[in-house]
Amino acid sequence: MAVKIALAGNPNCGKTTLFNALTGSHQFVGNWPGVTIEKKEGKLKGYSDVTITDLPGIYSLSPYTPEEVVARTYLLQERPDAILNLVDGTNMERNLYLTTQLMELGIPVVVAVNMMDIVEKRGDQIQIHELGRRLGCEVVEISALKEKGIGKAAAKVVEVARKKEASVLFPVFPEEIEQSIRQTQAHLGDAVPEEQRRFYAVKLLEKDEKIAEQIGKAADLCAEITTLEELYDDDVESIFANERYGYIASVMQACYRKGSRENITLSDRIDGVVTNRWLALPIFAVVMFLVYYISVTTVGTWATDWVNDGLFGESWSLAGLAQVPGIPAAMESGLAAIGCADWLAGLILDGIVAGVGAVLGFVPQMLVLFLFLAFLESCGYMARVAFIMDRLFRRFGLSGKSFIPMLIGTGCGVPGIMASRTIENDRDRKMTIIATTFIPCGAKLPIIALIAGALFQGAWWVSPSAYFAGIAAIVCSGILLKKTRMFAGEPAPFVMELPAYHLPTAAAVLRSMWERGWSFIKKAGTVILLSTIIIWFTTYFGWVDGQFRMLEEMEINHSILALIGNTFAWLFLPLGFGDWKSAVAVITGLVAKENVVGTFGILFGFAQVAEDGAEYWGTLAENMTAVSAYSFLIFNLLCAPCFAAMGAIRREMNHRGWFWFAIGYQSLLAYVTSLCIYQIGTWVMTGVFGIGTLAAFLLLIGFGYLLLRPYPEARPLRGRKRRGRKALAIR
Amino acid sequence: MGTCIIALILVCVVALSIRSIRKDRKEGKSAGCGGDCRHCGGCCHDIGGR
Structure with a gap:
């Protein structure tokens, strides 16, 4: 059975x-x-x-x-x-x-x-x-x-x-309470199975609304509850909790012997340093800096270079014994050998291989990042970070509980947004949903690595700055939103048990890394692959002289994609990337953020994107200065997330107005931040002060005012609440 | 002939990709988020009681 x-x-x-x-x-x-x-x-x-x-x-x-x-x-x-x-x-x-x-x-x-x-x-x-x-x-x-x-x-x-024999000994409450339980059990009669009667009786006496609703006999117990409360001079829920703990204390006394060894454990000693009032945040900053620096700039780059230059390049050396042709080279010669038509070879090489290959080229960097994050999560450090961040978040009205979704969001924004369900305070939950996707998820890593590698020659500060820009956006959004009447109010108390540090097993860390990495690879083989096919078709087909036909490399400015890109490109002119290719990359990034890199892979040619060497990325560099590239990076990190994450926001907000507010806020913040970066950055680099620079300074002053103005009174939130959601009673 | 074979393979690959996305969707996974469901705790469907 x-x-x-x-x-x-x-x-x-x-x-x-x-x-x-x-x-x-x-x-x-x-x-x-x-x-x-x-x-x-x-x-x-x-x-x-x-x-x-x-x-x-x-x-x-x-x-x-x-x-x-x-x-x-x-x-x-x-x-x-x-x-x-x-x-x-x-x-x-x-x-x-x-x-x-x-x-x-x-x-x-x-x-x-x-x-x-x-x-x-x-x-x-x-x-x-x-x-x-x-x-x-x-x-x-x-x-x-x-x-x-x-x-x-x-x-x-x-x-x-x-x-099927249930335990017979129950926690022994004092006789007065036991008597009330027995009377309540008698009240229950056949309403509940016999073996569950004690549980239901205790819960009814504890004034458990859900159980009372289920049984419908709560009113009968007023006399018993009043008697107990008068007798113990406490509320009935506390009476039961105290008596349980009294019983547990007696059990502990009989069964538990504390050792003579020192009470301060290694975990306590480590916590003395990493959660120290003054050292905690600098240590966290250093840890995250190292994680991103090592992942994107050093170890990850070496591996990525091999993948891009060798596996997805011309050829690679097999332990110095032989030169093995790279995937594009091998496929090109293979397709030529079987007489494949040029358009199909173009679709496969310039579309799929270039697009998917550009994305997959960043897998090693991503695996290194996931390895570090898995280690930090498993050893117990990330739990401390929530505790550390609580101090910071509390200053602007969020609790450390909001950091847990952001922590999960480093892998993927969707589960991060969903994790906000555990936040009971509706205002805090909505703010957390809005801010979670500011933390760079795994899909944004290729964009960071591309900009850091191709336009900043692997400068040490670019990739860590992307993470800290996300944290800064969360902090600023917290302050800014809390100063609106919609979100004003005290943050909920944050109580979290800090697990003991332990050295995670290699298998557990590697498994976690692989699971996240595999999700990325799987996505490249499905969503990204389909996207690259559509991008290739819209890039290499268009109207020339009123005739719709396949285009040559030099004619792609007449393509369908160029038409779409040009419709939106003007929007990004003040941000420094007002060309149709960048505009299209931003739009395709809404399908999946990796698509930004995949789109560049197709539009600029795979080699230009994949290689770090100055001789290869000339086309990309022609379109962007260092300042506009950084502005592009920040815009893509902060703007509306991919459709999957937007769907998650819509489901979690459970209200159309709130969903559009979240998307609008994210996009506006990204736009204003990128505009300020580009306009002020260009002024600093070139000394040219234009109308755009003035606008940037005015926006900066306005932003400063919104951050520094006093907190208003709270007002009730509008919108549907989630079914069954209930305020948390703090125990 | 070579074009036909490659086109056929490509159609199969695309069909398999779409099938995989649809299958994940039916299982409550989101292809868009990479199907990273182990971190999700059942994010793509309602948690019991809600």
């Missing part, structure tokens, strides 16, 4: 790591809380009839957060055959709070005490048998990361699931 097991526990206690180990799947594991926001299912290895469900990390079964709603609804409605409750052994007291609630559900529970290797390292002792006796359920010790004890945990949970 099929068995269903739920994996439940606090955030960041290792559930997804255990889930992956138990099922052999490769779900994303992040060393910060809130990675799993919906349940995931998999088959338990070695038990074909056992399904295991990884629930989001929760602190309790109260419906305060979306994660708690998802987990509780599953446990109550799906009724798994057993719960494998993962408990962080280094933080038992807080983790057991959830355990006491899970035990009330009438479902067999097996407690797996995780991170036992760290517990032992600290010299602490947990008396597992005594803990099991006190809790009234099976308890096993494991280390999910090192895959120790997980087989035993799996066997135990399957065994109890098949026996």
